[in-house]
Amino acid sequence: MVRGKTQMKRIENATSRQVTLSKRRNGLLKKAYELSVLCDAEVGLIVFSPSGKLYEFASTSMQKLLEKYEICSQECGTSESNKKQDPQCLKQEIENMEKRVRILQSTQRKMLGEGLALCSIKELNQLEGQVERGLNHVRATKTKVLLDEIEKLKQKEHVFREEKALLHKKSVNLRGANGCTIPSIGLTSIERVEVQTQLVMRPPHATEMDDNFMDVDNVPLSG
The missing domain is CATH 1.20.5 (Single alpha-helices involved in coiled-coils or other helix-helix interfaces)
Structure with a gap:
């Protein structure tokens, strides 16, 4: 039986919601453990159930992970805010982007065979x-x-x-099915027709015509 696609919305049935929470929570904890072992990563996972029950996993110490996360968040937030507020950083970033654009344009021209005189x-x-x-x-x-x-x-x-x-x-x-056949004419029939046609169309010989004329002249006239 093909399993239907689960819709991403709150499960209304309380029993089904609790079963799904239990299954997916266990799967999530298992994936976190595999990630920490296979990739040697520091992983911290915290899950609160609807009733407020805590489920957690930490590859080392949850307290140390939270402290490290807080420090990194503060550094990233300070760095981002400084970059946005410092005009000098923005100017330097613009110059770096312009430099990259010039390098790309020069490389493109060289790929087209232009500007090669100064190349080593x-x-x-x-x-x-x-x-x-x-x-x-x-x-x-x-x-x-x-x-x-x-x-x-x-x-x-x-x-x-x-x-x-x-x-x-x-x-x-x-x-x-229709009882139709295509008539076929062989080569022999064609030759016979041509021969008969030639015999019929051939004119009589001249000597035979002369003999016939002579016979007509020798016939005695009656009367």
Whole structure:
């Protein structure tokens, strides 16, 4: 049976809510323990049930973890507030961003083959390697795209062949059901027709015509 997706809202039934709390709390405590052991991390977990009951896990000491967390929070908060309030920090950050933009623009121009006069041999070798790696990646991607297109065309061709064979089969079955046959004329019949046509269309020989005329002249006239 497929388990439905749990909606992220408060469970109204008190018994189901308590069962879910127990299961998920135990799973969360187990994951915290695994994280501390596998990754050698300092993990602290605190859970209060709706009734106010405390469940906690600490990889070392919860008190030490809380003190460390408080110190880190104060340092981060002070650092962030100082950065926001100190114009000098903002100015330095803007300068750093502008410097990074200039470096990226210079690298882009060099990749396009521009501004190479001041480059050293080492820089040119590094640039050449980057260009070759990029070109190899582009070619590999292009080859993959072409192979995928060829495979798609082969699949379409296979589908068209199957459809053609199916249509031919349906056509043959339809002609057989209607009792229709396609007349076929052999080569021998064609040659016979051509021979007969030539014999019929050939004019009579000249000597035979002369003999016929002579016979007509020799017939005695009656009367």
